[in-house]
Amino acid sequence: MIPPKPRSRPDKASLWQHLRMFRRDILSSQPARLYRAWMAEFRTPFFRSYLCNDPALVARILTERPDDFPKSNRIREGLAPLLGNSVFVTNGEIWKRQRRIIDPAFEGGRLRDTFPAMVAAGAAGVARLTPGLVEIEEEMSHAAADVIFRTLFSIPIEHQIAAEVFREFRTYQRSQPLLNIAAFLPLPSWMPRLHKRRTLASAAIIRSLIARLCAMRAAEIAAGTAPDDLATKIMTTPDPVSGQTFSTEEMIDQVAIFFLAGHETSASALSWALYLLAIFPAVQDRVAAEAASLSEKPTFPxxxxxxYTRDVFREVLRLYPPVPMMVRENLCPEEMRGRNVARGAQIVLSPWHLHRHERLWPRPDEFDPDRWQTEENRACARDAYLPFSAGPRVCTGAGFAMVEGPLLLAMLVKAWRFQPVAGRDPVPVAHLTVRAKEGIWLNLHRR
Structure with a gap:
């Protein structure tokens, strides 16, 4: 059985057709040939875009010369109302300073400290589920948001402000496409960015709620009563170069991306993981057998x-990478596979296509967690596996996610059996992350 994959568009489509499809859903707007191409060029009247699947080019852009390929500001256009100048969208010295302050909070020892909060969120997520028909994306969004609030601010999702942020983010997610139309047009900086009114309102509400959380934490830090969680660590860590800590506005930006990246991506991965376990019951049984060895309140060791559960989660991230595409911009002329790429071109790196590339992976569309124990697959992964990006801009929370994902998956499967619903196969689409077009519906039974 091949898990769901979006239909590809015809190889030939007009610019207007492509832009309309692209804005609606990035995945289904791409032609099938990209799953076997090393490089492809897309032309618009305003800029040229190059999708790069060649592992050598990916390495050049992400690890060998990352400063020559900063993040494209075209992606920033759509997310700026919520994320401001967060570490997700900045470049250069600003980004380096932000990473110097943020990275220590996510070092290995800190993961052990956050583990009890993850377990508590997982237990709450298990308890919220009910037998019968369940839309699992909504449930996993709730659980992943709970993890973020417990580890970042030591509050559960039921906390009034946390609950308000979560509810408003659902509104924001439904109104915000991955790319704003300004990403395709050369608009001057003074011109409005054509955001939907509802999107702007939701972003403003979320940021005001985050500001309240940050102000409360700042007061606790000043009083010496702050808990030793991620927010305290980040707010009190000075930049080792300048000695300065984040300002209040900077902290709001960073919390916004922690919530967006940490909650959206985990929810996406866990939802697809449970669906795959539902349609591959033998794999689910192996995860359940492994999970049965966990104590009632699992410990970090x-x-x-x-x-095996970790390999399952890796395979889910391969087939359904939460962030399907990344866009960089080259600062100087480049030669790529015999093509002259002018300065300012948009360079697209697509985990979605790399992870399913027909020349790089054996049986690329098949769900096979056992592949992660073969040397052949490990070689493929070194060349073409980017669920968290790579190089200096690798996701700060990659280690966090690889603890959270397998842990919650094991806790959920230990308590519940997941089964597919006939006639309701999910269709992957790209919103802020890879989600299902009409949700992921599963039947749940207690074990």
Missing amino acids: ELSKLK
Whole structure:
């Protein structure tokens, strides 16, 4: 059985047709040939875009010369109302300073400290589920948001402000396309960015709520009563170069991206994981058998028992990478596979296509967690596996996600059996992350 994959558009489409499809859903707007191409060029009247699947080019852009390929400001156009100048959208010295302050909070030892909060969120997520028909994306969004609030601010999702942020973010998500129309047009900086009114309103509400959380935490830090969580660590860590900490506005930007990236991406991955386990019951049984060895409140060392579950989660990230595409911009002329790429071109790196590339992976569209124990697959992964990007801009929370994902998956499967619903196969689409067009519906039964 081949898991769901979007239909590809015809190889030939007009610019207007492509832009309309692209804005509606990036995945289905791409031609099938991109799953076997090393490089492809897309022309608009205003700029040229190059999708690069060649592992050598990916390495050049992400790891060998990352400063020559900063993040494209075209992606920033759509997310700026919520994210401001967060670490997700900045470049150069601003980004480097932000990473110097943020990275220590996510070092290995800190993951052990956040583990009890993850377990508590996982237990709450298990308890919220009910037997019968369940839309699992909504449930996993709730669980992933709970993880973020417990680890970042030591508050559960039921906390009034946390609940308000979560509810408003659902509104924001439904109104915000991955790319704003300004990403395609050369608009001057003074011109309005054509955001939907509802999108702007939701972003403003979310940021005001985050500002309240940050102000409360700043007061606790000043009083010496702040809990030792991620927010405290980030707010009190000075930049080792300048000695300065984040300002209040900077902290709001960073919390916004922690919530967006940490909650949206995990929810996407966990939802697809549970769907795949539902349609591959033998795999689900192996995860359940492994999860049965966990204690009622798992401890950090028990993660070592979840080897197969971890491989399942890796395979889910391969087939359904939460962030399907990344866009960079080259600062100087480049030669790529015999093509002259002018300065300012948009360079697209697509985990979605790399992870399913027909020349790089054996049986690329098949769900096979066992592939992660073969040397052949490990070689493929070194060349073409980017669920968290790579190089200096690798996701700060990659280690966090690889603890959270297998842990919650094991806790959920230990308590519940997941089964597919006939006639309701999900269709992957790209919104802020890879989601299902009409949700992921599963039947749940207690174990």
